[in-house]
Amino acid sequence: MEEKANLLDLSQDTGIMSKKELEASPGYPSKEDLEKGPVVVVIECTEEIPCDPCETVCKRGAIVVGEPITNLPRLDPEKCNGCGLCIPICPGLAIFLVDPTYSENKAAISFPHEYLPLPKEGDEVEAVNRKGEIICKGEVVKVRSPKSYDYTPVVTIAVPKKYIHEVRGLKSRGER
Amino acid sequence: MAKESLTCELAVVGGGPAGLAVAIEAAKRGVKVGLFDENQKPGGQLFKQIHKFFGSKEHQAGVRGHDIGYHLLNECQRVGVDTRLNTVVWGIEDNRIGIIDGKASRIVDAKRVIIATGASENPLSFPGWTLPGVMGAGAAQTMMNVDRVLPGTKVLMVGSGNVGLIVAYQLLLAGAEVVAVVEALPQIGGYIVHAAKLRRADVPILTSTSILEARGKEAVEEATVCSLDDNLCPVEGCERTLKVDLVCLAVGLSPLAELCWMAGCKFTYLPELGGFVPLHDENMKTTLPFLYVAGDVAGVEEASSAIEEGKLAGVAVAEELGYLKKDTAEEEKDRIRKRLSSLRLGPFGDMRAQAKLELMRTRG
Numbered sequence: 092m093e094e095k096a097n098l099l100d101l102s103q104d105t106g107i108m109s110k111k112e113l114e115a116s117p118g119y120p121s122k123e124d125l126e127k128g129p130v131v132v133v134i135e136c137t138e139e140i141p142c143d144p145c146e147t148v149c150k151r152g153a154i155v156v157g158e159p160i161t162n163l164p165r166l167d168p169e170k171c172n173g174c175g176l177c178i179p180i181c182p183g184l185a186i187f188l189v190d191p192t193y194s195e196n197k198a199a200i201s202f203p204h205e206y207l208p209l210p211k212e213g214d215e216v217e218a219v220n221r222k223g224e225i226i227c228k229g230e231v232v233k234v235r236s237p238k239s240y241d242y243t244p245v246v247t248i249a250v251p252k253k254y255i256h257e258v259r260g261l262k263s264r265g266e267r
Numbered sequence: 268m269a270k271e272s273l274t275c276e277l278a279v280v281g282g283g284p285a286g287l288a289v290a291i292e293a294a295k296r297g298v299k300v301g302l303f304d305e306n307q308k309p310g311g312q313l314f315k316q317i318h319k320f321f322g323s324k325e326h327q328a329g330v331r332g333h334d335i336g337y338h339l340l341n342e343c344q345r346v347g348v349d350t351r352l353n354t355v356v357w358g359i360e361d362n363r364i365g366i367i368d369g370k371a372s373r374i375v376d377a378k379r380v381i382i383a384t385g386a387s388e389n390p391l392s393f394p395g396w397t398l399p400g401v402m403g404a405g406a407a408q409t410m411m412n413v414d415r416v417l418p419g420t421k422v423l424m425v426g427s428g429n430v431g432l433i434v435a436y437q438l439l440l441a442g443a444e445v446v447a448v449v450e451a452l453p454q455i456g457g458y459i460v461h462a463a464k465l466r467r468a469d470v471p472i473l474t475s476t477s478i479l480e481a482r483g484k485e486a487v488e489e490a491t492v493c494s495l496d497d498n499l500c501p502v503e504g505c506e507r508t509l510k511v512d513l514v515c516l517a518v519g520l521s522p523l524a525e526l527c528w529m530a531g532c533k534f535t536y537l538p539e540l541g542g543f544v545p546l547h548d549e550n551m552k553t554t555l556p557f558l559y560v561a562g563d564v565a566g567v568e569e570a571s572s573a574i575e576e577g578k579l580a581g582v583a584v585a586e587e588l589g590y591l592k593k594d595t596a597e598e599e600k601d602r603i604r605k606r607l608s609s610l611r612l613g614p615f616g617d618m619r620a621q622a623k624l625e626l627m628r629t630r631g
């Protein structure tokens with residue numbers, strides 16, 4: 092921690108996709124879709140790299156890459172039923188699922204989480220944004236890690252609704 | 268003491284993704300293949316690549332590297348490749364290679380030879396770079412993912428290409444703390460999605476920053492990093508000392524082409540492909556009629572491209588040796604070339620695609 096504080100003034104805002112970049116990418120749902128729900132896939136993929144497993148895995152054709160393979164994935168929210176199969180298959184761990192209708196005040200956010208120990212349902216965790224900053228508490232409502240996910244568990248946490256645009260993970264306790 | 272010489276139709280040097288792919292493609296068409304690797308296990312660097320691969324279904328995208336490795340090994344066994352491990356290839360003269368097999372040296376006489384020796388990590392020298400605890404990012408990845416030894420608990424990663432970003436992430440998964448990733452250039456070298464994983468885990472990525480020095484009594488105890496100006500020179504007053512016990516260097520790879528130099532094939536210098544690379548044609552044949560190359564030795568890329576290049580060379584050799592009709596071979600090679608080009612699309616791949624074209628043009 093001490094080291095990180097020490098580096099703050101050197102630090103630059105790199106390694107984070109800006110809101111502008113995300114909103115301009117075809118895999119990122121509109122603000123309206125995201126806030127309306129019920130479940131919306133959020134693809135945070137803004138660079139043209141040759142990759143299309145998200146398209147292959149989606150049986151409903153809700154994600155289309157097409158030709159050339161470097162196209163950014165295009166999301167059709169109408170076709171997506173929120174099954175979340177695209178989350179663990181993405182080699183970039185860049186796909187999330189947001190359910191703004193989870194409860195009256197809370198939204199559910201699902202994300203890939205490969206760190207150990209794996210949280211358990213009911214755990215209270217610290218939810219983080221794209222910069223790894225803790226922004227609120229969250230409750231773990233689901234942890235899925237079937238064989239087909241190939242060791243990329245998908246964790247769902249409930250957080251206050253206002254954070255649906257921010258929360259993209261949880262602070263790992265780490266086994267050090 | 269010299270043992271009797273061996274013969275095979277195709278001698279493959281190196282059992283990584285490229286070498287395995289060559290061996291499989293050639294052997295399944297009937298070519299008598301001998302595969303030689305100095306390591307105890309085949310697979311090259313695939314077994315430490317525990318991440319899911321990019322690409323398409325045909326490239327096994329979404330599958331972890333080590334699983335692709337197991338698949339290749341099974342195929343090799345199925346098609347009957349004569350695989351010789353713990354075997355160092357020490358030299359090449361025309362279409363003959365010298366191997367050390369156990370304690371004895373012997374000659375392998377082959378109709379065709381393919382060099383698939385991969386690449387090695389570039390070093391970076393700075394005061395303290397020889398201290399224990401300074402190592403290549405690939406070395407750290409081998410220790411952690413293959414040998415199950417975590418080489419440090421507080422890490423400074425030097426270099427933000429995909430190797431640096433991926434290994435930093437895997438160090439986090441293994442329980443280490445990555446104190447920072449530093450990058451001398453003003454922008455991150457690798458994919459933003461890899462960088463984003465690190466940022467979500469609160470790992471700072473400092474661009475225009477590099478390492479000045481590592482210090483410690485018997486091993487690394489701390490390292491000094493510093494901001495760099497536009498000419499990549501350290502900016503006075505911007506030095507910061509970090510308590511770390513592991514400094515990983517992820518500053519690029521160079522083709523391991525010693526055997527190609529020894530054989531006498533022509534080279535060119537292409538920084539986009541890692542430096543000096545042997546010239547090859549669209550069938551992966553060098554400027555020598557019996558010698559082929561595939562994978563990182565033919566220009567540093569990644570494992571999926573190495574596999575495709577290996578397949579291409581395997582089919583070309585099978586055709587040359589009369590195991591495949593020209594039409595069938597051409598169709599197959601076209602399919603492989605299409606898959607290969609698709610891996611070289613986009614802003615990251617385009618530079619490599621252009622460099623490969625130039626390399627083939629230079630060969631003529």
